[in-house]
Amino acid sequence: MKGKDVTVVNAIGRSVPTLVNGKSEIPYKGIGKHRPNGRKFGPIISSCADFPADGNKLVPTLKQALINAGLKDGMTISTHHHFRNGDLIAIQIFNIAAEMGVKNLIWFPSASFDCHAPLIKHLEDGTIHHIEGSMNGQLGRFTTAGKMKGVGVLRSHGGRYQAVQDGEVEIDIAVIAAPSADSFGNANGVDGPAACGLLGFALADSQYANKVIVVTDNLVPFPCVPWHIQGNYVDHVVQVDQVGIPEKIVSGTTAITKSPDRLFLAELTSKFCDQAGIIRDGFSFQAGAGGTALSIGIYFAEMLKAKGMKARFARGGSNKFLVEMLEDGLVEYILDGQTFDLEGVKSMRNNPNHVNTSPFTSYNYHGKGNFAQLLDVVILGATEVDVNFNANVVTHSDGALLHGIGGWQNCLFAKCTILPIPLFRDRIPVVREEVTTVCGPGELIDVIVTERGIAINPLRTDLLDKVKDSDLPIRTIHELKEEAERICGTPQKQVFDDEIVAVVKWVDGTILDSIRKLRN
């Protein structure tokens, strides 16, 4: 299909393909406009008669487990990013597949990291046909260079759950790397040498995949408690020497920023939240993993302390700063989606108010509500924002695909979505006429905070009203865009190849935008 895509213009004005990797797709129709009928995907019925009577599902090697699971050409293989940049299992799976001569696999990770760059060789040798999930760093560059055989599909964490639940993606084999497990297949993320917190990203896979393999380096006698993953879903268990590198779950993006400019943004954002009346007793918030967002959490803590208030809940990514707030009584619950550091892991293990969640509870749009929409405020990042408040998180202004969506799209449904971003990075304007890739529709993005002014979405007359008498530097989004261009210059029009190399899915499975091959 590559190179001769049939495209249509979707509800947000972007040209998207109707066919992706041979499957027909629905273009984005608007927020809440796509209402699928029918029933969810039905996994195969299993019988205890086919499994060991003593419940011991151990097989000697990962290769044996993959063979037992029926690994063959064209299958969809899923893995998860609980170890972030310290994952040791995904590479092994595709090395084994290459060795067995298996071709055209679809890799379906919950996210990819730098440590997955070695998979480029398996994208080149035909073992992997394409990736559905995220394509970060070198994998992204490989994709936008037009070198991947199939078309990449980018989904949010909630979108991944939705795609599996709705049967959009049928997982043939799920490989769940677990810090602790028993031979029945019960597994958790809080115990063992590679403890990473929780295993929520693998929930959909355990429930819906045709075959499920649990891999651990900390095999405990039955029962492995708590069971974040239930053994009743699991086909095979494999014991290995090392499942992941726990130190690498603390990636660069989870350190507090020392940059005075970013601290300034963080301070201005928390001031805005205060003056807009968002910070009050019993409120709830989520701040992402970036340096600026982390600092905002710290400013929130200071304000709560000064006012003698506390937050009812905060959504993680948790880290030591959020854990401190929990322990200091400034927040009553952490509803955690992933743990960014070992303090977070420890707190999740020991503190009953530090609760593990999953993309189903937090983010899934095809459910009966989710937690993200209950948040009073969410603080997110973006690579670009445009004058319609549409925002981009996956590509840079030069068109290179470098990041995944994560929970970003799902969080936009919070009651107030704030993006603190610099007006420009070096000479790259961040507030632009039109974003390179639309990842989030502007109607869900409420406030843009830059060091040179704050723009409030005109749809949010309530927020505009609340801060109209404040001393905050309120500007229009057009004024911000013009200032960025006055400083950096008007950027030249980007020229892309026609070939679509990846698509961005919206939370309901429709296609929001396409990413095209870079020229040269």
Added chain:
Amino acid sequence: MIATAGNNGEKDRSDCLVTLELVQSGGIQIEVMSKVNALYGEDIRLLCKSILDFFSIEHAVLEISDKGALPFVIAARVEAAIKQLKQTDEQYLLEMLPENLYHTVADQPRTTRLYLPGNTPSLMINAGIHKPEGVILDLEDAVAFHKKGEARLLVRNALRNLSFMGVERMVRINQMPAGLEDLDYVIPHHVNLVLVPKCESAAQIHSVNERIALIQNKTGTPGPVWLMPIIESARGVLKSLEIAEAAENVIAMAIGLEDYTADMGVNRTNEGVESLFARVQVVHACKAAGIQAIDSVFSDVGDMIALKANVQASKALGFEGMGCIHPRQVSVIRENFAPTEVEIDAAKKIVDAFKIASEKGLGVVSLGTKMIDAPVVKRAMRTIDLAVALGRLEKNWSDKELE
């Protein structure tokens, strides 16, 4: 001969390295390697070409290795490379931003002034957002000797083309006599204040003022240029009154303790006993001359608690401001120099009493049973003005309280 200007080290951002070779034939060849090539590659090429044209260069090989430099930086780097190879008095001047054409007044607060190394564009670009009372584009100690020439051009371009969001724009020139040449690059470009380092005599101030007058006449760029001498030696300390009274446009004087303690052969400590005499002397000279006394910078940017103690001690001696070497120091320094709640409340009562007495035509001001002397009223008014200027008190505080 090949000339290079600018920086593209691993940690450098918003800067570029320009390499230029003048050749005999082949026309202009420009090669741009830039992280913003997709957005501004053509823009960068056009700018380089227009600068080469301006200096009448017809044959050259120019390479630019760019890490997101803004146009004012690229222009400075290209000009600096050209001037290493070609003798010329011409200057390639970018547009003077209309919002940079403001003047400052002699007695406005100068509580915080943020030092910006004169050859490091990344630190200049957002300096204004931190809202110090002033920024100091530093051509002296913050610039390596072999980079002095290109720093002058960068500072000149920043004065014209970079918005500092209304804060007072200051330049620290080099030590005399080299500093006089620096003036050629800043005076015509609407600098508000010049810091004269290692000042030891009134004669140095006079020579700076003569040069300023000369440049202003030649370029037709009048307007007040204030001077802030920096006292950094034993001789300077002893001559401080003479310096403070040297000219009308000397409106503040600062002390620089790193050089002073080196000159004295003593160690600099956080407590500052070794520099007590010098600081007290400088404050006295300033008060005698009726100008602002500004304290030395505090160099541990990580220790905000020690900085706070340092500012409080400085305020107690009579200083009215301090240099900042990191944006995070600005708020700590301002907060601790600013009048306290208690000071403001006392001052408000005195000023109100004075107003009532004036309205009634009384010659004597009294508060309760206490008589208030004129100097007390004057000090209270200064406290009020400073509180208003530093955002501690609303401008119309007295109307508001009457409502």
